[in-house]
Amino acid sequence: MTTIPLVDLLSLSGALFALGLFGVLTRRNFILILISVEVIMNAAILNFVAFSLFSPGPAAGGIPGQSIAVILIGLAATEVAVGLAIVLALNRLRGTLNVAEAIQLKL
Amino acid sequence: MGLWIAVTEASASQLYHDASFVWLGLPDGTNFVMGTLVSPLGALMLVVVNVVGFLVVLYSNEYMAHEEGLPRYYAELMLFLSAMNGLVLADNYLEFILMWELVGLCSYLLIGFFWKKPSAASAAKKAFIVTRVGDVLFFLGVFILFSSLGDLSSATPATAYAGTTCPGGVLHWSCLGFTFTPPNTNSSVPFLPANAAIEASNFGGSSWLPTLAGLLILGGAAGKSAQFPLHTWLPDAMEGPTTVSALIHAATMVAAGIYLLAITDIYFGFTLTAAIVIVGIGGFTSLFAGTMGIVAPDIKRVIAYSTISQLGYMAMAVGAAAVISDLTPTYSLVNGTPVLNTFTGVAMFHLFSHAFFKALLFLTAGAVIHAVGTQDLFQMGGLRKRMPITSITMLVGALALSGIPPFSGFFSKDDLLSLTWQAATLESTQNGSPLLYVFFALALMAVFITALYIFRLWFLAFSGDRSRGEAPAASHGAPAPAAPTSAPFASSTSSSSSSSHAHDAPAAALPLASSTSSSAPSASGAHDGGHAGGHDPSWIMTVPLVVLATLAVAAGFLPLIPGVGHLLPGLSWTVLGKCVTNCGAGSSFDLTDALLGSASLAFAGLGILTAYAFWGNGKVYRLPKDSPLLGVHSVLLHKYYFDELYDGLATHVILGLARGADWVDRYIIDGTIRGIEELFSQASKSGRRLQTGIVSSYAAWVVVGLLAFLVFFLYVVPWLVGGFHLPPTPGL
Numbered sequence: 046m047t048t049i050p051l052v053d054l055l056s057l058s059g060a061l062f063a064l065g066l067f068g069v070l071t072r073r074n075f076i077l078i079l080i081s082v083e084v085i086m087n088a089a090i091l092n093f094v095a096f097s098l099f100s101p102g103p104a105a106g107g108i109p110g111q112s113i114a115v116i117l118i119g120l121a122a123t124e125v126a127v128g129l130a131i132v133l134a135l136n137r138l139r140g141t142l143n144v145a146e147a148i149q150l151k152l
Numbered sequence: 153m154g155l156w157i158a159v160t161e162a163s164a165s166q167l168y169h170d171a172s173f174v175w176l177g178l179p180d181g182t183n184f185v186m187g188t189l190v191s192p193l194g195a196l197m198l199v200v201v202n203v204v205g206f207l208v209v210l211y212s213n214e215y216m217a218h219e220e221g222l223p224r225y226y227a228e229l230m231l232f233l234s235a236m237n238g239l240v241l242a243d244n245y246l247e248f249i250l251m252w253e254l255v256g257l258c259s260y261l262l263i264g265f266f267w268k269k270p271s272a273a274s275a276a277k278k279a280f281i282v283t284r285v286g287d288v289l290f291f292l293g294v295f296i297l298f299s300s301l302g303d304l305s306s307a308t309p310a311t312a313y314a315g316t317t318c319p320g321g322v323l324h325w326s327c328l329g330f331t332f333t334p335p336n337t338n339s340s341v342p343f344l345p346a347n348a349a350i351e352a353s354n355f356g357g358s359s360w361l362p363t364l365a366g367l368l369i370l371g372g373a374a375g376k377s378a379q380f381p382l383h384t385w386l387p388d389a390m391e392g393p394t395t396v397s398a399l400i401h402a403a404t405m406v407a408a409g410i411y412l413l414a415i416t417d418i419y420f421g422f423t424l425t426a427a428i429v430i431v432g433i434g435g436f437t438s439l440f441a442g443t444m445g446i447v448a449p450d451i452k453r454v455i456a457y458s459t460i461s462q463l464g465y466m467a468m469a470v471g472a473a474a475v476i477s478d479l480t481p482t483y484s485l486v487n488g489t490p491v492l493n494t495f496t497g498v499a500m501f502h503l504f505s506h507a508f509f510k511a512l513l514f515l516t517a518g519a520v521i522h523a524v525g526t527q528d529l530f531q532m533g534g535l536r537k538r539m540p541i542t543s544i545t546m547l548v549g550a551l552a553l554s555g556i557p558p559f560s561g562f563f564s565k566d567d568l569l570s571l572t573w574q575a576a577t578l579e580s581t582q583n584g585s586p587l588l589y590v591f592f593a594l595a596l597m598a599v600f601i602t603a604l605y606i607f608r609l610w611f612l613a614f615s616g617d618r619s620r621g622e623a624p625a626a627s628h629g630a631p632a633p634a635a636p637t638s639a640p641f642a643s644s645t646s647s648s649s650s651s652s653h654a655h656d657a658p659a660a661a662l663p664l665a666s667s668t669s670s671s672a673p674s675a676s677g678a679h680d681g682g683h684a685g686g687h688d689p690s691w692i693m694t695v696p697l698v699v700l701a702t703l704a705v706a707a708g709f710l711p712l713i714p715g716v717g718h719l720l721p722g723l724s725w726t727v728l729g730k731c732v733t734n735c736g737a738g739s740s741f742d743l744t745d746a747l748l749g750s751a752s753l754a755f756a757g758l759g760i761l762t763a764y765a766f767w768g769n770g771k772v773y774r775l776p777k778d779s780p781l782l783g784v785h786s787v788l789l790h791k792y793y794f795d796e797l798y799d800g801l802a803t804h805v806i807l808g809l810a811r812g813a814d815w816v817d818r819y820i821i822d823g824t825i826r827g828i829e830e831l832f833s834q835a836s837k838s839g840r841r842l843q844t845g846i847v848s849s850y851a852a853w854v855v856v857g858l859l860a861f862l863v864f865f866l867y868v869v870p871w872l873v874g875g876f877h878l879p880p881t882p883g884l
Contacts, residue, residue: 069851078847148845 054095061088075135075142079128086121090114188241193414196500197240200507201404203703205233207696208399211515214692215395215522225265225393232258236404240411245294248412252290252376255405256283262400263392275388282385286375290412293368296361366426369416370433377409377463380437384794386460387444390452394518397452402459402514403507410466410503417496420474427478428587430471431575435591435598437464442601446608450527451517454609455510458553461598462506468595469499469568472575475588479578498567505560505707509552512700513606516546519689519697520613529612536614541694543614545701550610552704554603554756560708562753569595569752570745599752603759611767 061084068081097110132142139147209229216225235254242248257280264276373379378386389401400406413420413430420427438461445457473495519542520535521527536543552559555566572595576588842853 066855070848070855073848144847147847150845 048098051095051099054091054098058088058091058095061085061091073143073145075132075144075147078144079125079132082128083121083125086117086124090117090121093117186247193411193496193500194240196504197404197407197411198237200407200504201233201236201240204399204403204507204511204700205236207699208395208511208515211398211518211693211696212393212395214690215518216393219265219393221265225262228258228261228265229396229399232262232400232405236408239408245297249291249294252372252408252412253287255400255408256280256287256376259283259389259400259405262396263389265392265396269391272391275385275391279385279389282382283375286372286382286409289368289375290372293365293372296365296368363423363425366420366423367429369412370426370430373409373413373467374433375409376412377406377467378460379409379464379467380433380440383437383441383460384798387448387453387456390450390456394452394514394521397456398511398514398518401456402510406459406463407466407503407507410463410470410499413467413470414496414499414503417470417474417477420471420478424475424478427471427474428579431468431475431572431588431591432471434464434466434468434471435572435594437461438468438598439594439601440464442598442605445605446601448605449529451520451529451532451609451613452514452527454529454605455513455517458513458602458606459510461602462502462510462553464598465565465568465595466499466502466506468591469502469571470496472568472572472588473498475575475579476571479575479582495571498564498571501710502564502568504710505552505564505704508700508707509549509559509561509704512545512549512697512704513553515693515697515700516542516549519693520546522689522693529609532613539614541697542689543610545697546610546614548701548704550606552708553606554760555599555752556756556760557753558705558708560704560706560710563708563711565599566745566749566752569599570748573744573748596752596755600755600759600762603756604763607760607763608767611763615767 065081065084065086065088068084069078072078072081093110093114097114100110135147136142141147209226212225212229216222219225232255235251235258239248239251239255242251260276260280263279264273266272267276371382375382386401386406390397392401420430441457441460441464445454445461448454448457476495519539520532523539523542524532524535526532548559552561555562557563569592572588572592576586576592579588580586
């Protein structure tokens with residue numbers, strides 16, 4: 046099996062992170078920001094998976110990187126659930142999803 | 153009571169001292185003690201305070217009977233008496249200061265007894281504030297002593313008198329608190345240079361600090377005893393009831409300043425400069441105040457100036473005693489321990505006799521005021537026939553004050569002048585300074601002035617055969633100053649005519665109403681226009697007068713009482729140079745002293761004759777309109793413009809200082825605080841802009857912060873610590 050070099054994996058992860066960050070900083074739509082945050086999170090998960098390829102497995106007493114990845118996927122799902130709930134509430138209260146308009150916590 | 157203590161004291165020559173009550177104990181072992189000490193001087197003061205106090209209270213029963221607020225009056229009087237007794241029984245500075253302040257408070261309260269009168273209220277404030285100036289100086293002086301000599305209380309060094317260190321019953325604060333190293337008596341240059349070095353060692357090497365402390369204490373005494381720069385309050389204090397003037401502002405409280413000087417005299421025996429300043433201030437004040445007494449139209453003010461003048465004499469005597477013990481160290485050392493300056497007793501002698509004859513003068517003046525309802529001398533006259541007892545007793549007081557034998561003032565004043573002469577001679581022979589002779593000359597002139605003003609008073613009030621006081625009532629609307637409700641006792645002299653008119657108009661402008669029968673009833677209509685010119689008061693008031701008159705004679709023979717030598721060592725009874733008792737080693741006849749005594753007697757007689765020439769037989773001398781002396785007269789009448797000077801000082805200098813302090817407070821102190829506040833306010837104002845509520849910009853700041861962290865930890869920290877080393881990663 047051809048091993049993909051760690052550098053490539055990390056580069057991909059870094060590219061994903063930069064892409065997500067770019068999305069978070071530039072988008073105004075709450076849903077798009079949520080999606081960008083998901084991208085950032087996936088970059089992080091990819092990192093875990095990549096490092097776990099090159100580290101000792103659980104049998105050798107190493108950190109189970111892939112299991113952390115699974116936990117993080119679950120975490121991302123809950124985050125989406127909470128995030129979408131906020132999106133819904135925001136939309137209902139303000140009639141908009143533009144974060145630039147939702148600058149005050151109070152109504 | 154006081155008499156009993158004093159007699160016990162004198163006979164046993166033992167001193168009662170109890171310092172067992174610790175008022176305030178500090179963790180470091182310093183104890184502030186409230187003790188009781190019956191010192192010789194204190195015993196003498198006890199006699200004065202309680203005898204005069206008793207007579208004044210008796211006298212008050214009639215004199216004050218028609219006033220409102222009598223409970224207040226008696227309560228304050230009793231508070232005063234107890235505070236005064238506490239003052240003379242105090243055994244340390246702290247307790248002394250407490251009592252000192254208490255008598256000051258009572259003085260304030262009693263001067264302002266007629267508080268509804270603005271002049272009385274302001275006089276009370278003036279007295280309080282002016283003496284306060286002195287008090288602050290006194291405190292500073294005591295602070296210096298405390299920090300230099302270490303102990304205000306007698307708790308620790310009390311053992312000093314257990315042995316022979318204070319023989320002859322002379323127990324004094326010097327034996328309790330002061331720890332001076334005895335000066336080098338063998339020094340060829342007499343006393344001062346050697347002593348200065350020794351003093352300096354007590355005061356942390358400073359040669360001026362002891363003198364400063366002495367001068368500060370003198371400042372306190374000057375405030376209380378109304379000496380020259382701080383004398384202005386005493387004449388105004390006459391706004392109080394005459395009884396109060398007699399007790400507080402003549403016999404006792406004002407003498408507390410002299411008492412303070414006397415009990416700290418040991419200290420001044422080590423600071424020649426301060427001692428000379430005392431002599432100077434005393435001598436100057438005696439003449440200075442006397443001159444103002446010559447023109448004052450108010451009977452009580454004349455006596456008040458006289459009090460200032462006599463207190464000046466006492467201060468001078470204390471100073472002279474200190475100078476003598478400065479220049480002849482043996483006087484201040486007994487068995488190598490500093491003791492009370494032997495000649496301080498001379499000042500106390502004068503204090504003693506003065507207390508009686510001055511209280512007598514005030515109380516007789518009170519009787520006169522009570523009878524005629526005015527304090528204006530120019531409205532009195534001819535009272536001799538109507539008030540024989542009052543007139544005779546006041547004559548006794550006046551003779552005693554002038555120093556005519558056999559009245560007490562003669563003996564004490566004679567002693568005092570001869571003491572000053574002795575000090576002046578010592579000073580000029582040892583230090584070549586004739587300065588003290590100058591002060592002596594001032595004091596000698598004051599003898600003449602004293603006789604002049606007091607007999608002016610007596611002639612104006614009592615001589616002649618009619619009252620001059622029937623001024624038209626309508627022209628004088630102000631109520632009579634000291635006895636506003638004495639109308640039932642007022643004669644045809646209008647009770648509403650006031651001394652204030654004489655303040656405004658010098659003698660030359662006085663009306664010359666002459667009829668004894670009253671003209672129209674006064675505006676108040678309170679008097680019946682019956683008996684003309686008043687009469688002697690009842691026995692309640694005359695008994696104190698007679699007793700005091702007796703004492704005014706008898707006080708002069710005080711040194712003849714066996715045992716007084718214990719109380720006042722060094723007090724000899726010398727009559728015109730012929731020493732009768734307690735003479736010490738000196739010769740029994742002193743020609744200089746005889747000449748001095750004759751001179752002072754001659755001056756006094758001259759003063760009386762001058763007074764008779766001007767004011768005798770009911771005459772009222774007026775300066776001619778074109779007299780060059782009118783200017784002098786005006787200056788004297790305005791009390792040398794000291795009130796104006798102090799007023800200007802307060803308005804301009806003090807107010808300026810206050811404004812300056814206000815400016816500093818407002819712009820420097822407040823400004824600093826406001827500046828700090830402004831800094832944070834501005835910082836938060838600009839910081840607030842960051843919080844836009846836009847989530848994206850927060851995210852951007854997070855990223856910026858993250859990058860800053862990265863840069864910091866990856867580049868700056870390695871650069872600072874000199875390299876960044878990752879541990880080697882296996883398998884990479």
